[in-house]
Amino acid sequence: MFDWLTGLVEQGGAAGVALLMLAENVFPPIPSELIMPMAGYLAALGRLDGVAVVLAGTLGSVLGAWFWYGLGRALGRERLLRLVARHGHWATISTGETGAALAWFARRGEWAVFLGRMVPVVRTLISIPAGINRMPQGRFLLLTALGSLIWVGALTLAGWVLKEQYARVEDWLDPVTTLIVAGVIVTYVWRVIRLRARARR
Numbered sequence: 203m204f205d206w207l208t209g210l211v212e213q214g215g216a217a218g219v220a221l222l223m224l225a226e227n228v229f230p231p232i233p234s235e236l237i238m239p240m241a242g243y244l245a246a247l248g249r250l251d252g253v254a255v256v257l258a259g260t261l262g263s264v265l266g267a268w269f270w271y272g273l274g275r276a277l278g279r280e281r282l283l284r285l286v287a288r289h290g291h292w293a294t295i296s297t298g299e300t301g302a303a304l305a306w307f308a309r310r311g312e313w314a315v316f317l318g319r320m321v322p323v324v325r326t327l328i329s330i331p332a333g334i335n336r337m338p339q340g341r342f343l344l345l346t347a348l349g350s351l352i353w354v355g356a357l358t359l360a361g362w363v364l365k366e367q368y369a370r371v372e373d374w375l376d377p378v379t380t381l382i383v384a385g386v387i388v389t390y391v392w393r394v395i396r397l398r399a400r401a402r403r
Contacts, residue, residue, distance in 0.1 A: 211240045212249055216258035219250075223259045223354070227266020227326055234263070235322075238354055242361025256351070256358050263319070263350035264343060267329040271342055274333025279304070282330065299327055307331035315342060319349025 211218060222237045238259050245252035274282055287297050307314045307328065315337070318328030332342050 208240055208244060211237065212244050215250065216254040219255055220258040220262035220265075223262025224266045225262075227263055228269050233322075234259070234354070234357060238357030239361030239364060242358035243364050244361075245358070246362040246365030252358065252362065256355050259354035259358065260347060260350045263325075263354060264347050267319070267325070267346045267350070268343065270326065270329035271333040271337075271339075271346075274330040275336060276333075279334050282334065300330060303327035304331040304334070307335065312337060312341060312345060316345040316349040319346060320353045325349075325353070 211222070214221065219237065219241050223234060226234050226237065238255075241250060241255040241259065242252070244250040245255050277285060283297055283300060286300050303318075303324065308331070310317065312332070314328055315332050318324045329342075329346070
C-alpha cells in the first residue's frame with residue numbers, strides 16, 4: 203500500500219497533490235494526514251519539488267473549503283440543514299456536526315475559519331457557517347489559505363523528516379499505511395450506513 207500511494211502521488215506530481223487535497227476536503231477518500239507526508243517524503247528524495255507540493259496542497263485545500271463556503275452561502279442555514287439531513291451521509295456529514303460547526307463559528311467568529319483548517323473534520327465543516335453568515339469572501343480565502351498553509355506545511359515537513367528514518371521503519375511502514383487506509387474506508391462506509399439509516403428515520 204505504501205508503494206502504491208507513493209506511486210500515485212509521484213505520478214500525479216504537484217497537480218495530483220492539489221486534486222487529492224481538493225477531493226479530501228469535499229469527499230474524504232484519502233486523508234491529508236497520508237497525502238501530504240507522502241508528498242513530503244517524495245520531495246525529500248528529490249522526486250517532487252517541496253515548495254510546489256506545499257503550494258499545491260494548500261491550493262487544493264482552499265478550493266475544497268471554497269466549495270463548502272459557496273454551498274453555505276447559496277443555500278442558507280435551513281435549506282442546508284435539510285440537504286445535510288437528506289444527503290449528508292455521502293460526505294459523512296451529519297446535521298449534528300453541521301450544527302456544532304455553526305455554533306463554533308458563532309462563538310469564535312472568523313478566527314474559527316483559520317483555526318479550523320488544522321482540526322480534522324472541522325476543517326471541512328467550518329467553511330459552511332462562514333458561507334451562511336456571508337463572511338467576506340476575500341477574508342475567508344485569506345484565513346483559509348493561511349490555516350491550510352500551516353497544516354499542509356507541517357504534514358509535508360513530517361514526511362520530509364521521515365526520509366531520514368525510512369531505513370528504520372521500512373519493514374512496518376507498508377502494513378501501517380495499509381491499516382490506516384483500510385480504517386479510513388471502513389469508517390467511511392460505517393458512517394454512510396449509519397447516517398443514511400438515521401436520515402431515513
